[in-house]
Amino acid sequence: MSDARDPSILVFDVNETLLDLTTLEPVFGRIFANAAVMREWFAQLILYSEAMTLAGQYAPFGELAGSALRMVGETQGIPVSDADVEDLKAHIVAMPALPDVVPALEKLRDAGFRLVTLTNSAPSPSPTPLERAGLAVFFDRSFSVHEVGRFKPAPECYRLVAEELDVEPQDLCMIACHHWDVLGAQAIGCAGAFVTRPGNAVLSVPGLAAPDVTADDMGALADEIVARWGRGGVV
Numbered sequence: 467m468s469d470a471r472d473p474s475i476l477v478f479d480v481n482e483t484l485l486d487l488t489t490l491e492p493v494f495g496r497i498f499a500n501a502a503v504m505r506e507w508f509a510q511l512i513l514y515s516e517a518m519t520l521a522g523q524y525a526p527f528g529e530l531a532g533s534a535l536r537m538v539g540e541t542q543g544i545p546v547s548d549a550d551v552e553d554l555k556a557h558i559v560a561m562p563a564l565p566d567v568v569p570a571l572e573k574l575r576d577a578g579f580r581l582v583t584l585t586n587s588a589p590s591p592s593p594t595p596l597e598r599a600g601l602a603v604f605f606d607r608s609f610s611v612h613e614v615g616r617f618k619p620a621p622e623c624y625r626l627v628a629e630e631l632d633v634e635p636q637d638l639c640m641i642a643c644h645h646w647d648v649l650g651a652q653a654i655g656c657a658g659a660f661v662t663r664p665g666n667a668v669l670s671v672p673g674l675a676a677p678d679v680t681a682d683d684m685g686a687l688a689d690e691i692v693a694r695w696g697r698g699g700v701v
Contacts, residue, residue: 471636472695473657476574477627478605479618479642480585482508482663485561485599493554497535498544505665510534512644515586515617524615526588528555559590563599564663570684571604577696581605584627584640588612607631619650628656639678639695641687645669648677657695661687 478484487508491501511527511534518524525533532551539546575581581604583596589610596602609630614622628635640651641659643666648658652675660668660677661684668680679694681687 471634472697473637473639474578474695474697475580475582475631475633475638476659476691477609477624477638477640477651477656478581478583479640479644479647480583480596481561481587482666483641483643483661484563484567484583484601485595486564487561488664489561490554490557493550493557496553497539497546497550498542503538503542507534507538510538512646516619516646519617519620524617526612527586527617528558528588531555531558559595560598561595563601564684566684567601568604570688571601573685573688574691575604577692579691579696582607582609582627582631584609584611584618584623586611586617619646619653621650621654624651624654624656628654639691645677649675652677659687659691 481487491504494504494507495501511531514534515527515530531554535551535554536546571581583605585608587595587610589612594602596605596608607630609627611617611623614626616622624635624638624640628638635655638651639657639659640648641661642648643661643663645660645668648660652658658677659679662680662682668677679687679690681690
């Protein structure tokens with residue numbers, strides 16, 4: 467059954483949803499002799515981005531990434547140098563696309579959906595991470611939370627996309643591998659789609675809205691989105 471208002475614009479998270487975060491692991495393996503520390507660093511990065519938003523403060527995501535690396539180093543008793551921070555930043559901007567992404571984007575574009583991105587990362591000069599990964603050609607627009615000075619899942623981030631595209635939140639579907647990102651979009655009336663990536667899962671809490679669509683990989687997610695909301699190439 468079709469929803470009363472089906473989304474026609476798909477809004478993609480970038481880091482880890484489209485780009486391969488695991489390619490950062492060698493940096494952590496070199497610094498900490500344990501590549502798994504990457505997950506601790508990323509969790510702290512997200513935690514403190516959200517904490518700063520709640521506290522009414524903001525700094526570019528790249529600066530937070532370096533600060534979170536130094537913080538994790540301090541907790542581990544391992545010094546982190548300026549060169550280490552620059553090495554991490556260089557790896558971040560060069561993350562490749564995950565292997566299931568391009569076929570899924572092609573399928574969704576061919577089904578008539580408009581594709582855009584919304585990232586916590588600040589805008590960067592060309593070549594952008596999406597350009598480096600060969601994905602920029604699929605997206606009409608790329609939005610950054612830097613424009614509102616708040617990090618996802620703050621409602622202003624998702625409203626930015628709707629306002630800039632001159633549509634209602636109901637016209638949007640947020641696609642991410644982080645349930646907190648999907649929740650933020652759903653809270654203002656967007657649809658939400660969750661793709662499972664290693665280290666990520668849906669949070670099941672009584673009364674908490676589940677994602678509208680959930681799948682184990684981007685290809686299966688695209689199939690479900692097309693089956694539910696596709697328009698045969700007409701938007």
